[in-house]
Amino acid sequence: MREQVRPAVGNTDVDLSQFRCFIAVxxxxxxxxxxxxxxVTQPTVSRAVQRLETALNARLLNRSTRHLSLTPEGRTFHADLREAYVQLDRAISRLHSSSVLRIGFCWLLPEQFSRFVTxxxxEAGVDFEFVRDDTATAGLHSGHTNVALLRRIPRDLPVAALPLWEETRVAAVARNSPLARRDHVDWAxxxxxxxxRNTVSGTTSPDxxxxxxxxxxxxxxxxxxxxxxxxxAGRGIGTVPELAARRNSHPSVVYVPVRNAPAVQVSLALPERGAHPLAEQLAAAAGREFSAALAR
Incomplete structure (x- = not known):
């Protein structure tokens, strides 16, 4: 990003690349x-320093064919500029060290995704935390999270979704239900x-x-x-990804395989606008990781 600064004198904008060229010289x-x-090329550096001098209306360097030295104004400006760059580096370091990527989920975070994020x-040298948020976007719409793993994308909220993989469904039934004794059931x-029906984070609806x-x-x-x-409690049956049968046991619930059931799409969701830079990096890496896995 090209950050421009209006100097105290002169009528031309200067930018950080000109400061960097001057310090490097x-x-x-x-x-x-x-x-x-x-x-970069030598003419690029020369032009940058010349534009900086023009903008500041000051000669910063004494030039000759054999020798290059700072003018008194250049010496003072260089010292001040170096101090400013030290402060800038510290500010960036503090921001980087305090930047934590918050990854939202509603329930049952798959192992392959946890391993991938870790x-x-x-590799990226960043910190992260998994955040459970029982809302339709797992905290994206409120800013509670930066990116979210979702099994259902809400149509009325501004999120962009990247499909990652599909999960197989199983039926969840009460242990005293006749279905609990079946080897399998058919979707129909x-x-x-x-x-x-879980209306917030569930994947199954009558339609x-x-x-x-x-x-x-x-x-x-x-x-x-x-x-x-x-x-x-026997108030009805439900269907969930097969992961639930391995990770979410209940003494009064039996999971039964289902034939001909529609798969559950797992997606990585980001805000449509203003996504966290780390979230965008994570999404790009996830696209490469899981699209390659699907191809195999």
Whole structure:
């Protein structure tokens, strides 16, 4: 980003690249040496310093074919500029050290994603924290989180979603239900049973079935824990990703494999505007990581 600063004198804007060129010339002792340090051409450095002198209306360097030295004004300006750069470096370091990427989720964070984030953070040299937020965007809409792993993307909120992978569904039924003794059930026959629906972070709603054969809603809740207790109490059945069968046991709930069920899409979501730079980096890395895994 090109940050411009209005000088106290003169009528031309100056920018940080001109300051960097001037400092490099002083430290290298020549325009050629400064160009090598900055990986640019010598004329680029020369023009930058000339524009800086014009903007400040001051001669900063004494030039000759054999010698380059600071003028009195240049010596004072260089000392002040070096001090300002030290303060700038400190400010950037403090900001970087305090910048924590907050990754939201509603429930059941998959192991492969946790491992990926840990590796990404280590390679990028950043810190992160997982934040559970029982809202439709796992905290994105409120700014509580910077990026979120979602299994359902709300249509009425401004988020951009990157699909990562799909999960297989299983049915969750009360242990005393006739379905609990089955080896498997078919997706279509689940429409004959009342449905426990998590309206905030759940992945199952009646409109996933054909219009003429949809389940009635037996209970409504707003988070996964409430949903699990409603299923355990026999208020209806539910379907969740297979991960729940391994990670979220309940003495009164049985998970049954489901055939012909629609998969659950897992996506990484960011705000449509003003996303955290680290969140954008994470999304780019996740796209490479999981698209490659799907290709295999």
């Amino acid at each position: 002083v430290e290298a002792g020549s325009f050629t040496g400064a160009a090598q340090r900055l990986h 590796r990404f953070a280590k 026959e689940l429409a004959d049973w009342p449905l426990v 996933l079935w054909p219009p003429r054969h949809r389940p009635e809603v037996g209970a409504v809740c707003s988070n996964h824990d409430e949903w699990l207790e409603a299923v355990a």
